[in-house]
Amino acid sequence: MKSILFSLPLASAGTVLWSGLFNETFTVDDFDDWSWSNQIEPYQWYIHGSNTTSHYLGLSPDFKNPNSTLEHETQGIRITIDDTSSWNGQPMMRSELIPQTSKDLGSGKLFYHFSLQTREENFPTADLEHQIAFFESHFTELKYGGASAGSLAWFAGGAAHWSTTLEAGTWYNFAYAIDFGARTVGLYASLGADALQEVVAPVSASTSTNSADWHVGELRLDNGPHGPAEDWYWSGVYVESGAITTEV
Numbered sequence: 001m002k003s004i005l006f007s008l009p010l011a012s013a014g015t016v017l018w019s020g021l022f023n024e025t026f027t028v029d030d031f032d033d034w035s036w037s038n039q040i041e042p043y044q045w046y047i048h049g050s051n052t053t054s055h056y057l058g059l060s061p062d063f064k065n066p067n068s069t070l071e072h073e074t075q076g077i078r079i080t081i082d083d084t085s086s087w088n089g090q091p092m093m094r095s096e097l098i099p100q101t102s103k104d105l106g107s108g109k110l111f112y113h114f115s116l117q118t119r120e121e122n123f124p125t126a127d128l129e130h131q132i133a134f135f136e137s138h139f140t141e142l143k144y145g146g147a148s149a150g151s152l153a154w155f156a157g158g159a160a161h162w163s164t165t166l167e168a169g170t171w172y173n174f175a176y177a178i179d180f181g182a183r184t185v186g187l188y189a190s191l192g193a194d195a196l197q198e199v200v201a202p203v204s205a206s207t208s209t210n211s212a213d214w215h216v217g218e219l220r221l222d223n224g225p226h227g228p229a230e231d232w233y234w235s236g237v238y239v240e241s242g243a244i245t246t247e248v
Contacts, residue, residue: 014111014242018042018101020216021238022064022075028054034100044098044212049085056080056095064235065115065171067193069247073236079217080122082229091224096217099239106209111188111244112176114216115235116142116152120168122231126150129221132232133174136213139205140176140185146221156185157205164189173236173248180207188244195246 020042031045031053048056057079064076077097085093099105114133118124129146131138140156144166152172153163164172175196177186184202218232236248 013245014240016238016240017103017110018099018105018239019237020097020099021070021073021236022059022077023072024074026059026075028057028059031057031097039100041100043216044100047087047094047096047098047215047217049082049087049093049095051084056085063233065117065173065192065248067171067248068115068236070236070238076233076235079232079234080229081218081220081227081232083222083226085220091222093220093222093227094217096215096219098212098216099214101211103211105211105214105239106207107180108241109177109179109181111240112178112214113174113240113245114237115171115173115248117171117233117235118166118168119231119233122229123168124166124230124232125227128227131215131219131221132217133176134215134219135209136215137206137208139207140178142174154187154189154200156187156200156203159203161200161203162187162189171235171248175244177202177244178207180209183207188246190248193248196244196248197246 059075063078079095081093081095087094126145130144132142134141143153151163152166153160171192173190175188185205186202187200188196189199190196
């Protein structure tokens with residue numbers, strides 16, 4: 001796999017522990033270089049449907065937040081789910097990347113950064129529940145659709161604490177403020193080029209991770225009905241310790 005550049009944001013306040021940013025050399029084919037016998041950074045890629053990787057993932061400068069101040073983030077990623085996205089025969093559609101790293105992403109106070117966008121084409125259906133940017137235990141995650149209807153809602157400890165309407169073309173910037181020692185999670189959020197601001201103070205949650213169970217992608221609970229193809233665009237994915245970097 002072509003090496004990805006691990007770097008600090010231009011106006012970094014903390015220390016980057018893991019970077020999921022894509023420079024200009026990274027291609028979709030590089031995801032297929034990862035396997036259980038060849039566990040190379042930055043991502044594990046095994047939770048997806050039966051189609052080719054290029055069916056579910058796309059890389060382009062057009063897919064990143066154009067307001068990004070992050071060094072060497074020259075591409076964003078499109079992560080697609082459709083009715084071929086069943087993984088291991090499950091009644092849910094899944095396309096998810098997971099950090100591949102030797103770093104400890106589950107101790108102390110860390111900030112899990114990412115930005116999301118949807119577009120008019122292949123806009124997500126609000127009829128079905130989506131789980132986004134979640135940990136395996138679901139101690140924190142975003143949800144869209146189903147009971148959340150047209151809102152993008154942030155959950156921690158199994159309860160919703162914040163929401164906003166999901167609109168095509170808008171970049172939504174987030175950072176989970178996770179204190180693994182205190183067992184709390186807070187949320188920072190902003191739109192477009194705006195700096196992150198704390199929108200939810202830390203709340204109690206059963207915080208835990210083995211450093212390889214943060215799901216960068218989407219899980220849709222089809223449970224029988226066939227949902228349409230959906231494209232979600234991701235940018236600015238990284239984990240830092242120390243003080244939070246609020247610039248996107």
